[in-house]
Amino acid sequence: MKLTGWGRFPVVETQLRAPRDVAALQAMVTGDEPVIARGNGRSYGDSAVGTHTTLDMRHFDHMLSFDAETGVLVAEAGVLLGDVIDAFLPRGWFPMVTPGTKFVTLGGAIAADVHGKNHHVDGSFGTCVDWIDLMGPDGQIRRISRDDDADLFRHTLGGMGLTGVIVRTAIRLRPVETAWINQTTLPAPDLGTAMDLFEQHAHVPYSVAWIDCMSRGAHLGRSLVMLGDHAKRADLDAKKARTPLDAGHKGALSVPFDFPGFALNRWSVRAFNELYYRVGAWKPTKALVDWDTYFYPLDAVLKWNRIYGRRGFAQFQCVLPLDTARAGLTELLEAIAEAGAGSFLAVLKRFGPQDSAFSFPMEGYTLALDFPMKPHTLPLLDLLDAIAVTHGGRFYLAKDSRMRPDTLREADSRADEFEALREARGLKDHFASAQSERLSL
Amino acid sequence: MTALPVLILGARSDMGLAIAHAFAAAGHPIQLAARGSAGLETARTDLALRHGVEVTLHDFDVLDRDGFDGFLGGLPNLPEVAVSVVGYMGEQAENEQDLAQAALVMRTNYEGPAGILALLANRFEARGSGTLVGVSSVAGDRGRATNYVYGSAKAGFIAFLSGLRNRLAKKGVHVVTVLPGFVNTAMTEGLDLPEKLTAEPSEVGAAVLKAVQKGRNVIYVRRIWWLVMAIIRNIPEAVFKKLKL
Ligand SMILES: Cc1cc2nc3c(=O)[nH]c(=O)nc-3n(C[C@H](O)[C@H](O)[C@H](O)COP(=O)(O)OP(=O)(O)OC[C@H]3O[C@@H](n4cnc5c(N)ncnc54)[C@H](O)[C@@H]3O)c2cc1C
Numbered sequence: 001m002k003l004t005g006w007g008r009f010p011v012v013e014t015q016l017r018a019p020r021d022v023a024a025l026q027a028m029v030t031g032d033e034p035v036i037a038r039g040n041g042r043s044y045g046d047s048a049v050g051t052h053t054t055l056d057m058r059h060f061d062h063m064l065s066f067d068a069e070t071g072v073l074v075a076e077a078g079v080l081l082g083d084v085i086d087a088f089l090p091r092g093w094f095p096m097v098t099p100g101t102k103f104v105t106l107g108g109a110i111a112a113d114v115h116g117k118n119h120h121v122d123g124s125f126g127t128c129v130d131w132i133d134l135m136g137p138d139g140q141i142r143r144i145s146r147d148d149d150a151d152l153f154r155h156t157l158g159g160m161g162l163t164g165v166i167v168r169t170a171i172r173l174r175p176v177e178t179a180w181i182n183q184t185t186l187p188a189p190d191l192g193t194a195m196d197l198f199e200q201h202a203h204v205p206y207s208v209a210w211i212d213c214m215s216r217g218a219h220l221g222r223s224l225v226m227l228g229d230h231a232k233r234a235d236l237d238a239k240k241a242r243t244p245l246d247a248g249h250k251g252a253l254s255v256p257f258d259f260p261g262f263a264l265n266r267w268s269v270r271a272f273n274e275l276y277y278r279v280g281a282w283k284p285t286k287a288l289v290d291w292d293t294y295f296y297p298l299d300a301v302l303k304w305n306r307i308y309g310r311r312g313f314a315q316f317q318c319v320l321p322l323d324t325a326r327a328g329l330t331e332l333l334e335a336i337a338e339a340g341a342g343s344f345l346a347v348l349k350r351f352g353p354q355d356s357a358f359s360f361p362m363e364g365y366t367l368a369l370d371f372p373m374k375p376h377t378l379p380l381l382d383l384l385d386a387i388a389v390t391h392g393g394r395f396y397l398a399k400d401s402r403m404r405p406d407t408l409r410e411a412d413s414r415a416d417e418f419e420a421l422r423e424a425r426g427l428k429d430h431f432a433s434a435q436s437e438r439l440s441l
Numbered sequence: 442m443t444a445l446p447v448l449i450l451g452a453r454s455d456m457g458l459a460i461a462h463a464f465a466a467a468g469h470p471i472q473l474a475a476r477g478s479a480g481l482e483t484a485r486t487d488l489a490l491r492h493g494v495e496v497t498l499h500d501f502d503v504l505d506r507d508g509f510d511g512f513l514g515g516l517p518n519l520p521e522v523a524v525s526v527v528g529y530m531g532e533q534a535e536n537e538q539d540l541a542q543a544a545l546v547m548r549t550n551y552e553g554p555a556g557i558l559a560l561l562a563n564r565f566e567a568r569g570s571g572t573l574v575g576v577s578s579v580a581g582d583r584g585r586a587t588n589y590v591y592g593s594a595k596a597g598f599i600a601f602l603s604g605l606r607n608r609l610a611k612k613g614v615h616v617v618t619v620l621p622g623f624v625n626t627a628m629t630e631g632l633d634l635p636e637k638l639t640a641e642p643s644e645v646g647a648a649v650l651k652a653v654q655k656g657r658n659v660i661y662v663r664r665i666w667w668l669v670m671a672i673i674r675n676i677p678e679a680v681f682k683k684l685k686l
Contacts, residue, residue, distance in 0.1 A: 062483045064490075083491070
């Protein structure tokens with residue numbers, strides 16, 4: 001069948017199998033064809049699509065144990081982060097790290113070593129992972145951790161499914177008093193101000209900026225910086241304080257069909273961005289926001305990836321080290337504004353330090369944005385790649401769908417080490433995705 | 442007072458588990474009944490952990506009529522709601538040739554589920570409360586060449602449930618008939634099903650919970666199936682027999 005990632009590009013012919021138990025999984029992993037695990041398909045490109053066989057892991061969706069003292073949850077890899085929240089937020093626990101959608105599996109969160117708005121304080125998803133039960137090429141499950149086969153463990157965090165199939169994991173949750181977030185919105189008229197705001201508020205747990213990437217000149221990098229922290233019980237009014245861990249449930253809307261291509265052009269995007277900035281700049285700067293709205297605004301619109309039409313879209317996400325970030329981001333934003341190809345979702349975020357084997361984050365600034373697939377898109381993305389590489393940046397594989405293999409190696413010397421580990425452990429012939437083949441990993 | 446549990450007969454199935462999750466999420470304790478119920482330990486832990494309710498496992502074989510009384514006697518308490526999701530489709534081609542196979546399909550989809558619900562009905566009637574839910578199938582709405590053995594057993598079950606509802610209506614006991622169309626389960630895996638007509642197991646779970654809470658009588662899980670089956674039922678037999686369905 002034909003399968004894609006969340007960006008709906010590229011479309012890959014693959015055999016999709018959905019094992020229901022360890023024995024079935026074993027049989028598939030030890031077969032002749034290479035396989036790749038797939039979580040909930042929220043990575044944008046081709047990392048969760050195999051050119052041979054793709055293993056849908058969603059039947060591995062059981063929670064196995066929970067320690068109410070330490071907050072350690074043991075669960076199968078196909079459990080969604082949203083299920084974890086549904087089950088444990090009412091008991092006062094929340095994921096330590098969450099990406100911008102709750103529809104990711106634990107396996108996918110580990111394999112991409114996802115980051116949240118709190119990376120500068122808490123690091124990436126890996127920091128809350130105690131151990132991983134990983135199925136190797138021989139079909140055997142090994143429990144790996146920082147103490148047991150640390151090398152494989154470190155490369156499995158951010159290893160994009162290329163080190164084996166994650167079957168079970170133990171993650172630590174964080175205690176919270178309420179289901180609410182104190183949010184402060186700070187308008188920044190340009191990039192420099194936005195970055196200064198990040199630095200000034202480095203102690204605030206959650207921070208992210210939305211960038212208007214249509215504005216140019218003095219307004220280049222105009223943005224809204226949004227700060228947040230988990231509200232305490234005392235922050236709530238009497239009504240909310242009665243059920244502090246329940247912020248109410250909202251239904252989700254769904255985009256029922258593909259938007260025609262003309263609906264998204266530089267004028268509609270510019271108008272949207274202008275409006276969004278104005279509204280944001282006027283709004284009271286402090287607000288109490290429920291967890292779902294705060295962390296997962298996009299989840300409220302299911303299947304929003306259809307907005308970009310049938311041809312799909314590509315996301316660009318790089319991280320630039322601190323010392324080159326200002327110059328690099330300026331160049332990137334100029335190139336994007338020049339092309340008039342910006343998107344609804346341009347996001348800037350400050351990363352904290354991270355030392356890892358192959359995961360994406362490093363200390364610096366990360367910029368992420370969508371581009372609808374149009375004829376000029378791929379050349380523009382190549383240009384952005386080149387700018388990022390010049391400034392010592394690297395790229396997020398969970399978002400990538402089109403990078404060139406030489407770009408990856410230019411940007412990231414760790415790729416060779418990763419490939420060597422794959423060779424040495426006999427993983428290369430067993431685990432491969434369309435992405436790993438494209439990037440020759 | 443603690444709430445009485447919901448009994449799921451055929452708990453190993455995707456639909457059975459999804460129904461269990463829906464009721465557990467609403468705070469009901471759960472009794473999972475299936476053959477070799479020890480194999481449901483992971484599902485039990487998962488349900489209990491997620492929803493913070495008590496979940497118990499019970500061995501139950503729908504073909505073992507003589508074991509029904511013992512099974513019911515072995516439950517820690519009489520459930521508030523009992524749901525039968527037991528079913529087995531088999532292969533039509535095989536059912537046409539092999540009467541033992543056909544009998545297995547008939548017994549699994551009709552005799553067994555009707556029998557266990559009959560015993561539960563008597564107990565619920567004596568107590569004066571409870572809800573019985575029978576999951577049948579749209580295949581029972583009209584026999585078709587491609588699965589009439591299965592369909593006929595489901596039809597029998599539909600008629601049985603209707604009669605039971607009629608008998609118990611004034612006794613405080615309610616009966617719900619559930620008619621799922623295509624559902625994305627292990628049974629249908631690999632089949633190329635039309636997306637708009639195919640429900641996820643979780644939709645079945647939500648629909649059954651709602652039907653029980655609202656005291657509905659007969660529900661199609663996806664409303665479109667009501668229309669589809671109304672059309673299929675109304676095709677004149679003279680025409681119908683010539684169709685390939
Ligand atoms: C709206 C939206 C917002 C996002 N925001 C962020 C963000 O803020 N931060 C961030 O870091 N990411 C973000 N992402 C990306 C997303 O978090 C990652 O792509 C994540 O990996 C998706 O998880 P998944 O379960 O859908 O995995 P998939 O997309 O199915 O798979 C992703 C990778 O994980 C591997 N994998 C999945 N399951 C297993 C398993 N059991 N064993 C081994 N490997 C496995 C796959 O092989 C693949 O390489 C966002 C995505 C969306 C759609």
